[in-house]
Amino acid sequence: MSGKYIVVFKEGTPQSEIDQAAKDVEAQGGKIGHRYDTTMKGFSATVPDNLITTFKAHEKVDYIEADGEVSAYAKSIGIGK
Template sequence: MSEKYIVVFKSTASQEDIDKFAESVSSDGGEVIHRYDSTMKGFAAKLSPNTLTKFNSLQAEKDSIIDYIEPDGVVTTQ
């Protein structure tokens, strides 16, 4: 079962790098829902558990281009 996450990349990530990650989401049974290009580099996606594990492992590497991954959800202000 896929869950929704936001994957944000560091400013050093190229569009080609981000496209490769987005393609890997699709090839592993997930779906990119929205791409963020102007305010930040990244995308919202339904990630399979396998893809989430893989991305988290890559994020932990010293020279990773993934800045952070967080669950997608509703944000409200009071």
């Protein structure tokens, strides 16, 4: 099985290490989605489940979280009426 994840690297991680991690994902059957390089360094990917354990042990990975849709919902509370 595989899942969609966001892999975020620690501040100061060289781009070359992030690029190599992305290549490793693809070499093991994963697919890179979006790359993040402004507010955080990393990428989204569809990753085989067994590869997540490898990334969690990577010393330069800050955190990994499940990727999914996010939506905002605002409820009118009637202010000003």
